[in-house]
Amino acid sequence: MQPKKNWKREVAEYILAFIIVIAFTFMLSALAAVLDDPAKGFKSSEAASWVQAIGSIAAIFGAFMFGERQARHAHNTAVAMQDRDRAGKSAAVLAICSAASSNVALIERIFCIRPYDGLRRLAEFQKSSTEHIIRALQAIPVHEVGSARAVTALLSTIDNLQWLLIHIEAFDAELSNSELPDSAEYRQELARGDIGRTVESVQSDYKLLEEELSATKVDGPMGRGQ
Structure with a gap:
């Protein structure tokens, strides 16, 4: 965020500089008049010293203004x-979190929304994709995320993604149990349990991260969550 310009201060500086320049101009004009007629004022050597002194002061003032x-x-x-x-860092974090959100949305479509289809799952979902996203999230420096709420949401996202994979493995184990009813509806109900709740948690964390990181880009390094 660009710092706001203090226009009142800048105007005051310009006015002060203008007044000083005018004052120096009058003083130099007076000294020039004295130099033209030394009998009415300083001797030429004294006037020259005053001119040099005033010029030095003006140079110091100019150097100060320029340096400031x-x-x-x-x-x-x-x-x-x-x-x-x-x-840039906030945008990178948001990109990774967006990938996580898209990944869990895919998991939700496969396990919770659609009637479960094993062939469709093999075609659309790969466990390794979720694992790659988890590693990418773990590589994010937590101290660069911003607010405390954003840090909490990031860590929660990582935990929930790991739990999501555990719930999917448990779901697969239950599907292989020959004692369970062999129906798409029943398998879908199994998925709606832990998997569905974990997906909702990840999406909630993503919304919070998006809000906090957007606030960080606007309000500064601490965001609005402090």
Whole structure:
């Protein structure tokens, strides 16, 4: 986020600089008049010393103003670079979390919404995809996520994805049990239990992360969750 410019301060600085320049102009004009007629004022050597002194003061003031503006520009540039870096990191985290959300949405369609179809599952869902997303989430530096709520949501997402794989394995084990009724409806009800609740938790965490990371890009490194 670009720092807001203090226009009142800038206007005051310009006015002050203008007044000082006008004052120096009058002083130099007066000294020039004295130099034209030394009998009415200083001797030429004294007037020259005054001109040199005033010129030195003007040079010091100009150097101060230039240095102050350069320092302010350097500060604003550094802040802008930090904001761009933070926005880039937030976008990367959101991209990974979006992939996690899409993955659990696929799992929900296979296990919870559609009548369960083993062939469709083999064609559309791969356990390794979820494992890759978990590793990507685990590689995110937690201290760069932003607010405490975002950190909590990220860690919760990782835990829920791991539990989701455990629930899918348990579901597969129950399907292989010959004592269970062999019907798509019953298998779907099995999936609607732990798998469905875990999917809802992941989607809820993703919405919270999206909200917090968007706030971080706008409000600064701590976001709105502090």
